[in-house]
Every structure is written in structure tokens, then in C-alpha cells.
Amino acid sequence: MTEVTTLMPATKKAETQANSAARLGLWLTLPAQLLVLFIALFPILMQVYISLTDWSPLDGIPWWRAYELWIGLLNYTDLMADSRFWGALWRTLFVMLVCVPVQFLLGLGLAVLFVDDFRGKRVLYSTLLVPMMVVPAVAGYMFFMLFQSGGPVNDLLSFFTSEPVRIAWLSDPDLALIAVMVADIWQWTPLMFLILLAGMISVPQDQQMAAILLGASWWRRFFTIVLPRMKSIIIIALAIRVIEIFKIFDTLFIMTGGGPGVATETISVYIYKVTQQELIWSYVAAIALAILIVLSVVSVFAIKRMQRGQDG
């Protein structure tokens, strides 16, 4: 009997303590939850509504009365036939397909060179990281200057070919895209390098030592031990770059403004132009929603697969 009476209050106390902990946890997560709701739920509902109308801020009616300009799914059918949109999407994917592999291979190569110790490693490592810390808009301006027809890039080319080179990089439709990709590779190869090096260092040494004792060559060890062990890190690094290049705007917009013509117009630049210059906001809402839906499906699918991969 005495045991029960002393136990009772103790369990009760533990219960209330657990309850208060749960409540505190809820309160602590509340601000973040509200901010996410605020930026996710409300804007998306608003986008769904506006995208079904022909509303623009110039119409002189507030957005909640946009139903007066109801056009149903017309914006979406327009989007399917919008060659400028598909062009921008294709261009964004092209930049991705060129830049991500180049950044990956350069980053991986540098990581291999940095994986063991050598004199001056720390200073060189920090110096290599500088580009990714430069404000992207400022990086865009740097490359804008470098690629001027009287700028240093042409100056170097003149030096090597010993005849005056006057290429108008940023006003040539083909070369402008190359210049933009050079800037992206310059700025974001360090990010690949940083992540891949961290991943490479975390590969355990024991298997490698065993392989060395067995006389496996460096290449063999790299491809059969190191790279497979880095698989999930490589996927993360590639995913980060793919996501970021899909959003590419700052550097590119400062360098070329999407031009000449539409030669460097990516998805973000296209949406920006329709928003600011043509002001067809209902159409922008439709584009944005289409992108959000596709990205959500892809991301949920990718994250599910990655989780399954980690379990197995």
C-alpha cells in the first residue's frame, strides 16, 4: 500500500511534465510554422485564384475582384503554346546540363588534390572558396566588366593570338550564353569542391589501407572504394546545384539582362520580365503555379527515393 501511494504522485508528475514539454515544443515551433504557412498556403491559394483570371495591376480593380475578369484555364492553355516560355525552360536546362557536370568534375578533381595534407593547404583552401562568397550580383558585374569588348578577356586573347581580338561577348547571342555559364562555373565550382572534399575526407580509411596492402592501384581504389562511399554526398552536391541553377537570375541578369533578344533568358528572367515589364500578373501566377506543381512532384519523389536509398 505504501508503495502505491508514493508511486502515484510520481507518475502523475511525470505525466504533467511530459505534457508541459509537449506544449512548450508546440509554442517553440509555432513562429516557424506560421511563417511557412504565410509564405506557402496563402500565396498559393491566391495564385490559383488569380491564374484563372485575366487580372493585371493596371486594370484598376483590386485583386480580390479579379473574378470579374474570369477566363478559366486560358492562361494555362496559353502557356502550353508559349514558345518564349519553352525556350526559356530549355535554355535553363541547357545551362544546367553544361554547368553542373563541369562544376562537378572540377570540384571532384580539386577535392582529390586537397584530400591529404600538404604545405599551404589551409590558405589555398580558403582562397579557393572566395568566389562562392562574392555577392552574386557583384559577381555578375565583375564578369560584365571582364567580357566587355575592350576588356581583359579579349586583352588576354589578343596576347595569345598576337592579333587584336574585339569580340562583343555579351551582345552576341551565342557567346553571351557561354559568358554567363563561365560566370556560373567560376562562382559555384568552389561549392562543389567544398562539399565533395568534406565527403571524401569522411570516407573511412581502413578499407583503403587494406586495398593498398593488397596492391590495388590508386585509380582502382578511387573508383571501387572512395566514389561508392561518397554516393549520397555526391547526390546532395548535384541536387543543390541543379536546384540553384534552375533559379539562376542575379549574375545572369546583371551581365546580360536576358539578352541580346532572348538569348540568355532563363525561367526566372522570363518570369521577371513578364512581371515587371509586361505586367500580366495573372499569367505569371499561372506560370509560377505550373512550376511549383512540377517541382513539388519531382521533389517529393526524389526525397522519397533518397530516404529509401538510405534505409536500404
Place this chain on the structure above:
Amino acid sequence: MQRSIAFEAFRYAVILGIVAISLVPTLWMISMAFKPIAEWSAAGADLTWWPRNPTLDNFRFIFGQSSTELIVALERTAGRPIFASLLTASVGTLIAMTAGTAAAYGLSRFGQGGNLPLALIQLRLFPPMAVMIPVMIMWSFLGLIDNWFGLSLIYGIVTLPFAFWLMKTFFDDMPREIEDAALVEGCTRWRVFLRITLPMMRPALASSALFVFILNWSDYLIALLLTTRDWATIPVYMASLSSSMTGQLYGAKAALGVIAAVPPIIMGIAIQKHLVRGLTFGALKE
């Protein structure tokens, strides 16, 4: 492990080559910032790689002092945009860190808010351009366009994923014994969080805050959409800094670029250890 001298030579050659190339754009801008107007662009075939007559005129110019060579007067000087960048990035960091740290603690210790990790990664995934229409409509309705708080609030939300994930990994790493001991002593959980956990996490908080600040300071697109004049940040102001009379004001823009680029580089090097953790959402710790 012993490597051959040939390999060491190869390694240094490649690394130094890449370091040199990667420094050129930054050095070019720094050099440009100190060049007088005559050396800004190639007159004829002669391009100045390093300023022959270094000058501080470009810096004076963007702060409103015109020199004999640069007689154009600026309509707006750089002081205000620099202040706008500082204020909005700081307040944005404060919002992200407050909400992010609280939520990270709530999830790490009490298992609440299990939906947040995925929701925040998805938030990071979407191009900001794709949610800006509703934000612009709401902001103009609330009078937050070209307003420091309007910009700060969006910054806080956009960088919340980073603040949350960074702090979550730091809380996950922190041993619970000290907190448990304080609880046994009779402290309330709230007091434990404020008086014991947060002070212990000071270095982690500082690194995360610097990381988030760099991201906010680096923004261009959001400020371009949400500010027009009074609260234009440095990149927005910089893009507007061309005059029809002088064409591109190379040196002046470069000077402004140096001012914009230096703080994040210093901060970034200071928190180098945690960069990987922050950029990979804590999937990798160094």
C-alpha cells in the same frame, strides 16, 4: 603516405593555376575600384591591368563628392543603400534566427513540428520568383513595398530553412545531460532553454547568424521586386548607377562592388568550418 616529387609538383601547379584563375575576376574589380577614369576602359589597344595612378576618387564619388574628372553629380549616394542593405539583412537574420532556433529546439528536444524539415527544404527548392506575385500583391496592400520591414520579413522567411537546419544539427549534437541535471534541480524547461541551453549554444548561434546574414546580404532579386527607391539595397542601387552622360561608371560601380563583397568574404572565411553543414542542410558535418 609518401607521394613522388613529380606528383607534388603537379599538385602545386594545378592548384596554383586554378587559384590564380579564380582570383582574376575579384582582383580585376578591386583594381578597377582604384583606377582613375582615364584607365577605366581600353583607349586604343592599351588596357591597364593594375592602376597606374591609384586613386580613391571612385569611393569619394559614390558618397557624393564629385572630382574634377567625374563631374556628374549623383542623384542618390551610396550611403543610403548601404544602410538599407545592413538594416534589412540584419532584421531578416534576426527573424530567421529567432523562429529557426525556437523551432529547431522544439523539434530536437520535444519532437514537435515534424513536418517542418521537409516543408522548409521544399521552401528552399522553389524559385523565389514563383511566389513573388502574391507577395507583391499582399505587400502593396499592406503598404510594405519599398519598406524596410517588408523586405526584412521576406528575407527572414527565405533564410528560415537555413537557420532551422543549422540550429537543429547543433542542438542534435549537444549533450542533454546538463539540461537534464537542471531539470532535476527544479528549473522549468523554459528557463533551462533560456538560461542554460542558449548561452551554451552561443558559438553555434553566432556562426548560424553570420551564415544567414551572408545569404540575406547577397540577395538581389527580392530587393529588385520589392524596393523602388528609398530602401533599394546595394545591388539594386548598383544596377541603377549608370548615367546617360558617362555611360557605364565602371570605377564607381567597382568601388561599390568592393564595399558589397568584402563583408561576406570575411564572414564566410570566419565560419568556414560550418559552411558545409549550412549548405547541405546538415547532411554533412565537417
